Amino acid sequence: MPAATDTLETVRDVTEGGYRWGFETPIEQELIPKGLNEDIIRLISAKKEEPAWLLEWRLKAFRAWCAMEEPRWAAVRYPPIDYQDLHYYAAPKRKAQPKSLDEVDPELLRTYEKLGIPLREQERLAGVAVDAVFDSVSVATTFKEKLAEAGVIFCSFSEAVREHPDLVRRFLGTVVPPSDNFFAALNSAVFSDGSFVYVPKGVRCPMELSTYFRINARNTGQFERTLIVAEEGAYVSYLEGCTAPQRDENQLHAAVVELVALDEATIKYSTVQNWYPGDAEGRGGIYNFVTKRGACRGAKSKISWTQVETGSAITWKYPSCILQGEGSVGEFYSVAITNNRQQADTGTKMIHIGPRTRSTIVSKGISAGEGQNTYRGLVRILPKAQHARNFTQCDSLLIGDRCGAHTVPYIESRNPTARVEHEATTSRIAEDQLFYCRQRGMTEEEAVGLIVNGFAREVLKELPMEFAVEAQKLLAISLEGSVG
Amino acid sequence: MVEVLDAPAAAGSDAVAHLLDRARGLAERLPGARHPVVAAWRARGAETFASQGFPTRRVEAWKYTDLALLRETRFEEPILAADIRPPLDLEEEEGPLLVLIDGRVRRDLSAVSHLAPGVAIASLADLLRARDEETVAGLGGLAPETLPLPALNAALAEDGAVVRIADGVDGGTIRILSYATARAGHPVAFHPRHLIRLGRGARLVLVEEARGEPEAFAWQNVVSEIQLGPGARLIHIRLQDEPLSAVHTATLAVRVEQGAEYDSFTLIKGARLTRNEVHAVLAGPHAALHLNGAQLVDGVRHADTTTVIEHAAPDCASRQTVKTVLAGRARGVFQGKIHVHRAAQKTDGYQMNQALLLSPEAEIDAKPQLEIYADDVKCSHGATVGELDLEALFYLRSRGIPEAEAKSILVQAFLDDAVSLVADEGLRERLHAETLAWWQRVEHGG
Numbered sequence: 001m002p003a004a005t006d007t008l009e010t011v012r013d014v015t016e017g018g019y020r021w022g023f024e025t026p027i028e029q030e031l032i033p034k035g036l037n038e039d040i041i042r043l044i045s046a047k048k049e050e051p052a053w054l055l056e057w058r059l060k061a062f063r064a065w066c067a068m069e070e071p072r073w074a075a076v077r078y079p080p081i082d083y084q085d086l087h088y089y090a091a092p093k094r095k096a097q098p099k100s101l102d103e104v105d106p107e108l109l110r111t112y113e114k115l116g117i118p119l120r121e122q123e124r125l126a127g128v129a130v131d132a133v134f135d136s137v138s139v140a141t142t143f144k145e146k147l148a149e150a151g152v153i154f155c156s157f158s159e160a161v162r163e164h165p166d167l168v169r170r171f172l173g174t175v176v177p178p179s180d181n182f183f184a185a186l187n188s189a190v191f192s193d194g195s196f197v198y199v200p201k202g203v204r205c206p207m208e209l210s211t212y213f214r215i216n217a218r219n220t221g222q223f224e225r226t227l228i229v230a231e232e233g234a235y236v237s238y239l240e241g242c243t244a245p246q247r248d249e250n251q252l253h254a255a256v257v258e259l260v261a262l263d264e265a266t267i268k269y270s271t272v273q274n275w276y277p278g279d280a281e282g283r284g285g286i287y288n289f290v291t292k293r294g295a296c297r298g299a300k301s302k303i304s305w306t307q308v309e310t311g312s313a314i315t316w317k318y319p320s321c322i323l324q325g326e327g328s329v330g331e332f333y334s335v336a337i338t339n340n341r342q343q344a345d346t347g348t349k350m351i352h353i354g355p356r357t358r359s360t361i362v363s364k365g366i367s368a369g370e371g372q373n374t375y376r377g378l379v380r381i382l383p384k385a386q387h388a389r390n391f392t393q394c395d396s397l398l399i400g401d402r403c404g405a406h407t408v409p410y411i412e413s414r415n416p417t418a419r420v421e422h423e424a425t426t427s428r429i430a431e432d433q434l435f436y437c438r439q440r441g442m443t444e445e446e447a448v449g450l451i452v453n454g455f456a457r458e459v460l461k462e463l464p465m466e467f468a469v470e471a472q473k474l475l476a477i478s479l480e481g482s483v484g
Numbered sequence: 485m486v487e488v489l490d491a492p493a494a495a496g497s498d499a500v501a502h503l504l505d506r507a508r509g510l511a512e513r514l515p516g517a518r519h520p521v522v523a524a525w526r527a528r529g530a531e532t533f534a535s536q537g538f539p540t541r542r543v544e545a546w547k548y549t550d551l552a553l554l555r556e557t558r559f560e561e562p563i564l565a566a567d568i569r570p571p572l573d574l575e576e577e578e579g580p581l582l583v584l585i586d587g588r589v590r591r592d593l594s595a596v597s598h599l600a601p602g603v604a605i606a607s608l609a610d611l612l613r614a615r616d617e618e619t620v621a622g623l624g625g626l627a628p629e630t631l632p633l634p635a636l637n638a639a640l641a642e643d644g645a646v647v648r649i650a651d652g653v654d655g656g657t658i659r660i661l662s663y664a665t666a667r668a669g670h671p672v673a674f675h676p677r678h679l680i681r682l683g684r685g686a687r688l689v690l691v692e693e694a695r696g697e698p699e700a701f702a703w704q705n706v707v708s709e710i711q712l713g714p715g716a717r718l719i720h721i722r723l724q725d726e727p728l729s730a731v732h733t734a735t736l737a738v739r740v741e742q743g744a745e746y747d748s749f750t751l752i753k754g755a756r757l758t759r760n761e762v763h764a765v766l767a768g769p770h771a772a773l774h775l776n777g778a779q780l781v782d783g784v785r786h787a788d789t790t791t792v793i794e795h796a797a798p799d800c801a802s803r804q805t806v807k808t809v810l811a812g813r814a815r816g817v818f819q820g821k822i823h824v825h826r827a828a829q830k831t832d833g834y835q836m837n838q839a840l841l842l843s844p845e846a847e848i849d850a851k852p853q854l855e856i857y858a859d860d861v862k863c864s865h866g867a868t869v870g871e872l873d874l875e876a877l878f879y880l881r882s883r884g885i886p887e888a889e890a891k892s893i894l895v896q897a898f899l900d901d902a903v904s905l906v907a908d909e910g911l912r913e914r915l916h917a918e919t920l921a922w923w924q925r926v927e928h929g930g
Contacts, residue, residue, distance in 0.1 A: 073544065381869075383844065398859035401826065407854040413869040416841035420869040422852070428859040 032089040038062060041189055044089050048158050048192070051165060061178035061188030068182045074345035075374040075406055076314045078250070078287065086221045086252060088190045143207065150206050152236075153198040157225055160196035167198055171229050175258035175295045175322070183254040183316070184291040187223045191256065194224035199234035199265075208464055210239040221252035228258070230265035232298060237268040239467055250278075250313060255290045263298030263325065268306070270463050272471050275311035277478075280369070282341030285313025292319035293349075296328035296357075304331040306462040308471040309344060310478040318376065320349035323357035323385075330359040333459040335471070337478045338371025338403070347377035347408075352385040352418065361392040364456045367403035368479055374406040379420055381413040388418040396426040397455050399448065399479065449476030499555050500537040503673075504530060506561065507639040514642055516612030521620050529629060529638025536632040548817040548849040549759055549788045553731060559673035559703060561642075562586035562666065569593065570663040570695070580605055584662045587674025587704065588643045602653030602686075608644040608677055619646060622679050626709040626737035628763050634735045637707040641677035644706075647690070651683035651713070657691060664696030664704060664730055671701035678708040682716035682744075689908070694724040694732060703731040704755075710736065712744040714768060720748040721911055723918060728783070730755035735763070742768025742797070749906050750777035751915055753922050754785040762791040766800035766828075773802040776905045780922040781814035781846075788817035795828035795858075802832075807902045808839040809895060810846035811926045821853040824861050833863040840898055841871055842926075892923055 032043055041062055045055040070081070147154050153164060160168050178188035195211045211226070230236055253275065259267050269292075278285025288311075294303035305319040321330030332348035350359035365373040379390045396405035407424045429451050437447035453460065453472050460468050507530045516522035538555045539546040568585050570593075582605055583593040589607035596605045611619040627634045649655040666672045682688055696702065704726075712718055726732060732755040740746050752758050764773055779787040793802050808816040818837045839848040852865040872894050880890035899919050906912045 396854070396856070398856065398861070401829070401859045403859070404855070404857045406856065407852075407865070409852060409867070411850040411867055411869060412847070413839070413841065413849075414847045416844055416846065416871040418869065419871075420867070422850075422865075422867040424852070424854060424865050426854055426856050426861060426863040428861070 030091045031087050034087055035084045036086070036088055036190065040088055044190060044192060047089065048161070050161060053169065054161060057173070057178065058189050061185050064179035065182065065185035065189055068179070068185055070182050071316075074316050074376070075372060076316060076343040076345050078314055081252065081287070083186070088221060088223070089192050091192075146206065151200045151203050152205050153196065154209050155196055157191070157194040157196050157227070160227075164196070164198065167229070168196065168227065171227055171258065171260055173258075175260060175293050176256050176291050181291060183289040184256050187225060187254050187256045187291070191223045191225040194226045194255070196226070197228040197236060197238060199230045199236045201231040202233040203231075204234070205236040208237050208239055210241070212241050221254065223253075224255050226255070226257040228267055228269070229260045230262065230267050230301075232263040232265060234262075234265045236266075237464060238270070239464060240269070240271045241274070250285055250287055252287050253289070253312075257290070257292040257319075259294035259303055261294065261296050261298060261301035261303050261328075264300045265298060266302045266304075267294060268304045269294070269319070270467055271307040271309075272467055272474065273307065273309045273311050273315070274474060277311045277342050278313040278340065280340045282313070285342070286311065288312035288315045288317060290317040292317065293322065294320070294330070295322045296325050296330060298328070299325040300327045300329075301325050302329040302331070304333075304462070305348065306333040306459065307335070307346075308459070308463070308467075308474065309334065309336040309346060310474045312344070313342060315344040315346050317346045318348055320351070321359065322351045322353065323359065323388075324353045325357075326354045327356045327358075328354060329357070332359075332361045332363070333462045334363045335366070335456040335459045335475065336364070336373055337366045337475060338368070338373045339478055340369040340371060342369075343372045345374040345376055347375045349378040350380070350390060352379070352381045352388040352390070355384065355386040356388065357385055358389045359391075361390070361394070362458050363394045364459055365394070365396040365405055366399070366452055366455070366475075366479070367396065367405045368399040370402045372404045372406070374408060375424075376408045378410040379412070379422070381415050381418040381420065383414045385415050386417050388415065390418075390420045392422040394422075394424040395455070396424075397452065398426065398428045445476070445480060448479055452476070452479060499557060499559075500533070502558050503636060503640070504534055506559075510561070510640065514640070515609040516615070516620065519612070519615055519620060522612060522623065525624050526639050529635040532630060532635035533632050533639060536635070539632055545790065545819070547851075548819070549757070549786065553757055554703060557671050557701060557703075559671050560668065562588070562672040562674055563668040564588070565667050566592070568665050568667055570661070570665075571697075572661070572663075572695070579657045579659065581659045581661065582645050584643065584645070584660070584676060586665055586667070586672060586702070587662070587676045589645070600653070600656065602650030603655045604646070604648040605658060606646045608646050608679065609642060611646055619679065622681065622709065622711075623677070624709075626711065626739050627707050627735060628737060631735070633705055633733050634707050637675040637677060637705050637735070640673075640675045641707070642675065644677040644679065646678070647680045647688070649682045649686040649688050649716075652685045653683070653687075655682075655686065655688035657689040660690070660692045662692070662694045662704065662706070664694075664698045664702040664726065666698035666700040666702040666729070669700050671703070672698075673703040673705060676704070676706045678706070680708065680710040680718070682712050682718055684713040685715040686713065687717045689719045689911075690721070691911070692720070692722045694726060696726050696730060698727070698729045701729055701731070704733070706732075706734045708734070708736045710738045710746070712738070712740045712746055714742045714744060716741070716744045718746050719908065720746065721906070721915075722748065722750040723753075723915075724751070724755070724758065724760075725753040725918070726755035728756045728785070731757045733759045733761075735761045738762065738764040738773075740764065740766050740768070740771040740773055743770045744768070745772040745774075747774040747907075748776065749903070749915065750789070751918055752777070752779045752781075752787050752789070753918065754781055754787055756785060758785070758787045760787075760789045763794075764791070764802075765794040765796055766802065767796055769797050769799045771797065771800045773800070774905065775802070775804045775806075776902050777806050778899050778902050778919065779806070779808040779816050779818075780919060781808065781816050782811040782922070782926045784813050786815045786817075788819075790817070790819040792821045792823065793833070795822065795824040795831045795833065798828055799830045800828065800832070802834070804835040804837075805902045805905060806837045807899050808837070808848060809842065809899065810839065810848060811842045813843070813845040815847045815849075817849050819851045819853070820865070821855060822863060822865070824856040824858050824863065826857045828858050829860045831858060831861040831863065833861070835865040836867075837865075838868045838898070838901075839870075840895065841869065888927060892920075892927075895923055896920070
């Protein structure tokens with residue numbers, strides 16, 4: 001597929017290492033003043049011409065946030081963040097809402113092309129619908145008409161608030177309440193855009209949906225919000241990719257993703273997270289503090305999270321499933337790489353509420369350089385979860401003796417008929433595997449790339465095709481400089 | 485006896501203040517009070533406990549165990565009563581025996597004369613009164629006294645067992661029995677401190693039992709400091725079987741030097757609340773550690789095994805298998821951390837914890853944890869939670885075995901994975917008998 005090939009080409013270009021998505025787009029920006037208070041929130045809400053209920057919702061979240069403390073329990077270290085020293089809204093300047101891609105600033109389109117996300121080509125050829133979010137706002141959504149024929153709503157969050165306020169109001173904050181945690185509350189107060197997906201009853205979404213997130217502006221935080229609702233019997237597969245320019249200062253990304261699956265609905269959510277990780281000395285990079293949660297409300301519903309986390313200076317992220325519907329299924333497949341000074345504290349929560357609920361967790365952590373990689377997860381079986389079932393596999397791979405790999409699973413069971421199994425291993429790349437590859441003429445880096453891809457295979461095979469290829473390349477690139 | 489637990493509750497801070505009052509009041513009278521090093525050690529303990537108080541569930545290490553029971557009680561010291569004799573046949577077994585009643589060593593009940601050369605067993609109180617410098621120097625050397633409970637122990641420790649095995653000596657088997665009576669009729673707390681030290685190449689089998697039938701609420705807050713010299717080997721069997729009027733918090737600190745081996749099995753049959761905390765350090769190359777155990781928890785009991793294994797040196801191995809069986813409204817906790825330091829290359833760490841839930845009202849919380857900073861390591865952990873295998877039960881029943889017996893067989897088989905790791909046949913048989921007795925208690929709703 002040409003789009004995938006294009007993406008591949010972009011990735012293939014990267015041969016000498018470094019972060020190739022680190023360019024900045026010289027585009028006219030609209031920034032609101034730095035700082036965070038009720039007036040700023042009113043300003044954001046006004047800029048987006050939001051209804052009063054949403055402004056109230058934001059203000060409530062802000063007041064809750066003011067009383068909350070930043071979480072300190074994760075195994076990540078970073079200097080204090082000055083939440084008043086950030087722009088909470090940055091948008092590419094434009095006159096009116098673009099009606100089609102032809103009206104989108106060509107500079108923006110070039111940016112996405114450089115990123116390997118050719119919106120135009122993708123629209124025509126790739127068969128993947130894309131919503132592109134540039135700093136705070138969604139700049140383009142492709143394939144809308146075709147989706148609309150099937151009854152699928154796929155648009156920016158702002159548009160959803162305008163066009164489908166009842167739907168947004170019915171589901172917003174029902175999975176991640178505004179005061180759920182520090183970063184979710186912050187997001188709820190200041191979120192500027194994101195994607196909204198609604199798949200009606202019995203509809204199988206005719207194509208993969210995709211959002212591409214890009215942080216461009218300096219001194220900004222990105223706070224997008226995604227809400228996906230799959231009605232009874234619906235199916236949707238959603239992909240998410242992220243990059244940011246290379247800068248010396250850290251930038252904050254605090255997103256919230258909410259998924260709702262009703263009876264027999266399936267949502268598959270895949271992420272390739274490649275925010276700028278900072279340089280080898282740990283300067284710069286994105287702080288990725290994200291709350292992702294799915295509610296399996298209906299019987300036999302299913303939510304599957306797949307993530308490839310290669311970027312960000314710090315990752316704090318626990319995509320979770322609330323398994324409420326009888327026989328509902330939760331899955332979490334994750335590969336997380338930390339190289340140089342990157343720190344990742346990531347994992348999942350599987351909350352088994354309904355009977356016969358099932359969950360699978362496969363987590364592969366790879367640590368290199370001075371990276372610190374933590375799997376933190378919770379499996380909770382509540383008293384009514386008769387015959388619930390969980391299987392967890394957490395493997396860590398260490399490359400070099402200056403990195404760290406940590407596993408912190410929590411298992412809580414209050415039902416004797418439930419079965420929970422957890423396995424974790426930690427090891428390094430075996431000398432004999434390396435030797436075998438080297439002997440066949442591979443360079444050490446190629447050999448490590450191959451072995452790491454084998455290590456992560458169980459997760460990568462869960463990704464949609466286009467992403468799987470890109471993810472494999474990313475794994476190898478992320479580890480450059482970690483051997484030899 | 486159980487209703488004592490529901491006695492009028494003092495406020496949390498009151499209990500802490502009361503304990504600190506006791507520490508101040510006793511400061512002049514506790515053994516070794518006039519020794520400046522001992523006095524400073526106790527003062528540090530009191531200070532730490534004063535600043536932290538009882539840990540709450542907001543403290544990560546206490547996420548699953550609530551000490552409200554302790555926070556709400558005013559504890560006094562046990563009374564001195566020379567006439568108390570535990571209803572146990574103490575002469576049943578051969579070999580040295582040290583008996584503690586309500587935390588104090590009772591020489592009249594103990595058998596510590598005629599010891600082999602190189603074997604020393606003594607009361608901590610006696611040694612402190614005699615200003616024994618080796619004992620003084622050993623106090624608090626290993627225990628994590630920045631934590632509130634070991635700190636409180638330091639502030640109030642009155643007595644305990646001191647065991648020393650000289651270089652190259654085989655100390656045979658030594659038994660320590662700690663028996664709670666709370667004869668005074670009011671809630672009592674005691675804080676025994678045991679110091680165990682094996683010299684280079686020394687050997688010992690140490691069997692420790694905690695029992696009792698307290699007349700009032702009894703809280704035993706014990707700290708053991710165990711040091712194994714190079715090449716030494718200690719087999720440590722701990723058995724705890726206390727009634728619902730007892731609370732047992734134990735902190736065990738072990739340091740294993742080069743080539744030494746610490747091989748332990750802990751069987752917890754409960755008190756109302758048990759916290760068994762182990763901090764083990766593999767300090768020299770080729771040291772080995774076995775931290776096995778079983779928690780048999782029924783009724784309203786709560787048992788918590790929390791272990792931290794520090795691999796601080798290269799080429800060490802640690803093995804841990806812990807089984808928990810829960811009946812009634814019991815709650816079991818397992819928290820096990822393996823921490824591999826940067827220097828600890830070639831570490832081999834293995835941990836398995838499994839829980840069997842026999843009742844819809846029981847709860848298990850497990851948190852196995854790996855923290856690894858060295859790359860050339862092989863570490864794994866596994867955890868399972870579930871009920872009795874219904875197919876296995878059906879198989880046994882289809883062969884004419886009554887349900888109760890079939891269950892008993894399966895529970896014993898589940899526990900056997902851990903109990904069979906005890907090499908000594910005599911000790912293993914004894915543990916088997918203890919697990920069977922527990923099962924009978926569960927079956928008869930005891």
